[in-house]
Amino acid sequence: MHELSVCEALLSQVRATAGTNHATSVGRITVRLGPLSGVEPDLLSQAFSIARNGPLTSDASLHIETQPIRIRCRECGNENEALANRLLCAACNGFRVDLISGDELLLAQVELRGVARPPNSPTERKENSDHV
Amino acid sequence: MCETCGCSIPDHNHPTPADEHTVEVLTGLMDANDHAAGHNREHFNRTGTLVINLMSSPGSGKTQLLERTAQAMKDRVTMAVIEGDLETENDARRLREQGIRAHQIATGSACHLDAHLVHKALHDFPLEIDGQTTDILFIENVGNLVCPAAFDLGQHVNVVLLSTTEGDDKPAKYPVMFRAADLVVISKADLLPYMDGFKVERAEQSLRGLGVETPTLNTAAGREPDIGAWIAWLEQQLESHRQHHGQAASAA
Numbered sequence: 001m002h003e004l005s006v007c008e009a010l011l012s013q014v015r016a017t018a019g020t021n022h023a024t025s026v027g028r029i030t031v032r033l034g035p036l037s038g039v040e041p042d043l044l045s046q047a048f049s050i051a052r053n054g055p056l057t058s059d060a061s062l063h064i065e066t067q068p069i070r071i072r073c074r075e076c077g078n079e080n081e082a083l084a085n086r087l088l089c090a091a092c093n094g095f096r097v098d099l100i101s102g103d104e105l106l107l108a109q110v111e112l113r114g115v116a117r118p119p120n121s122p123t124e125r126k127e128n129s130d131h132v
Numbered sequence: 133m134c135e136t137c138g139c140s141i142p143d144h145n146h147p148t149p150a151d152e153h154t155v156e157v158l159t160g161l162m163d164a165n166d167h168a169a170g171h172n173r174e175h176f177n178r179t180g181t182l183v184i185n186l187m188s189s190p191g192s193g194k195t196q197l198l199e200r201t202a203q204a205m206k207d208r209v210t211m212a213v214i215e216g217d218l219e220t221e222n223d224a225r226r227l228r229e230q231g232i233r234a235h236q237i238a239t240g241s242a243c244h245l246d247a248h249l250v251h252k253a254l255h256d257f258p259l260e261i262d263g264q265t266t267d268i269l270f271i272e273n274v275g276n277l278v279c280p281a282a283f284d285l286g287q288h289v290n291v292v293l294l295s296t297t298e299g300d301d302k303p304a305k306y307p308v309m310f311r312a313a314d315l316v317v318i319s320k321a322d323l324l325p326y327m328d329g330f331k332v333e334r335a336e337q338s339l340r341g342l343g344v345e346t347p348t349l350n351t352a353a354g355r356e357p358d359i360g361a362w363i364a365w366l367e368q369q370l371e372s373h374r375q376h377h378g379q380a381a382s383a384a
Contacts, residue, residue: 002244002279010161017157027152031161038282038308039161071343085304087343097343105161105282111154 006039007047010107011057017110018056024114026060029107034067035084037105041066069102165283168247172254172286176269179259182373183269185285187309188293189302190275193319193353195223197293197362198270200353202230204363209267209370214253216245216274223272233257233266244279245271247286267370277302281309289369295319296327300335303342311342315349317362322352 010031018026033041041064048062072079073089074097080090084102088095160166176183186194198213205211212233215223224236235257237249250271259266271287273280292313294302297320303310310316316339318332336348349361 002282005242005244005246006161006282009164012164013157013159013161017155021153021155028154036308036311038278082343085307086341087307088341095340095343096345099343107157107159107161109154109156111152113152115151115153 001043001047003039003043003047004051006105007044007051010048011051011054013107014060014110015054015056018112021112021115023056023112025112026057027111027113028061028063028109029057029111030063030065030109032065032067032104032106032108034102034104035069036099036103039105065108067101067104070100071097071102072100073097162282162284165247168251169284169286172247172250173288175254176259176286176288177377179265180374180377181259181266181269182289182370183271183285183287184289184291184369185271185273185280185287186291186293187273187277187280187313188275188295188319189277189298192275192293192295192298193351194272194275194293195226196353197317197319197351197359198227198272199230200351200357200359201270201363201366202227202232204359205268205366206230206232210264211268211270212257212259212266213270213272214250214257215272216249218242218274239274243274243276244283245273245285246283250285268366277306277309281306281312288373289314291315291317293317293319294335296321296323296330298330300330300332301338303335303338307342310339310346311344313344313346315365316346318348318350320352320354321350322354322356322358 014026014029033039044064045062052058052060069082069084070079071082071087073092073094075094076089076092078089078091079100082088087097089097188194202211213227215234215236216239217223217236218239218241221236224234227234235253237245237253239245239249259269271285290312292310294316296318318335324330339346339348349365351362352358
């Protein structure tokens with residue numbers, strides 16, 4: 001069960017964001033998770049209920065947005081959704097495919113409380129880019 | 133349900149307080165680990181060491197394969213091993229008995245190695261001693277087909293062992309781990325005649341179902357060892373690693 005390690009990494013990023021923006025506490029935390037990230041949403045939620053006890057996050061809630069697995073066939077170009085252990089092209093049954101989505105493990109949003117003006121993210125990021 | 137007060141009125145919304153803001157972050161949850169892994173990789177590239185992360189379920193023969201590898205290669209290739217286990221120095225001791233350097237990380241209750249643990253180990257276990265560098269470093273991860281897959285250690289190659297005493301459908305059961313593999317080693321292949329439930333073709337088919345072209349090879353590291361294909365693969369990895377990083381060094 002490595003979800004506790006992942007959760008601790010999540011909370012340290014959340015606390016850094018809260019700290020940079022001088023927030024007094026954190027509300028809803030949104031995470032994007034793909035089935036091929038190796039992290040189980042239910043286990044992450046359980047780990048979160050233990051790990052959140054600490055500065056700034058003791059009242060925080062975790063919202064997990066599960067992402068679908070999508071693949072693109074390198075042979076015929078077809079795109080389709082797929083199961084974690086059946087990543088085959090739905091058109092030609094080929095296994096030479098690229099993963100378009102499904103392995104995400106992202107901290108997407110943090111709701112900050114006690115912030116007077118619109119906050120800044122602690123990390124440099126490109127506008128409108130959600131690709132990491 | 134209203135998320136603010138918890139009442140059951142479906143459309144009940146509280147106005148957002150003026151001092152509450154949502155910030156977009158969009159950083160990977162593994163960023164801290166991946167950053168440390170990047171540092172490890174830079175270090176490995178400086179010492180010219182090919183680093184192989186060896187993963188499998190417990191008991192599939194990782195340590196025995198490394199013992200046989202040491203016997204076959206240690207005279208011409210400088211090898212070292214970092215061992216990850218929850219407890220004991222047993223595996224590191226077994227490898228030292230084969231005449232190669234080995235360092236044990238006891239993870240306590242942690243089910244995987246991470247980049248920080250490897251970084252810490254490298255402080256106690258230098259790859260360059262008296263001007264002599266390490267050609268190949270094997271990191272034998274904690275026996276576990278789930279958690280180690282999520283943690284980059286800074287390795288150049290991931291090798292996953294699948295032993296013939298396990299089910300040949302393991303890739304379908306543990307897709308994240310087997311998708312991370314650059315090579316799948318079918319270990320204990322000398323037992324194939326006795327293992328009616330394991331067919332190499334079915335294991336390969338299960339692996340292809342994950343949408344990967346990962347190669348496989350068979351090894352036997354027991355009483356009658358046959359690890360020729362594995363040694364040939366290692367030699368070829370070492371050669372291409374030297375070419376790639378030799379060129380990178382001269383270009384810099």
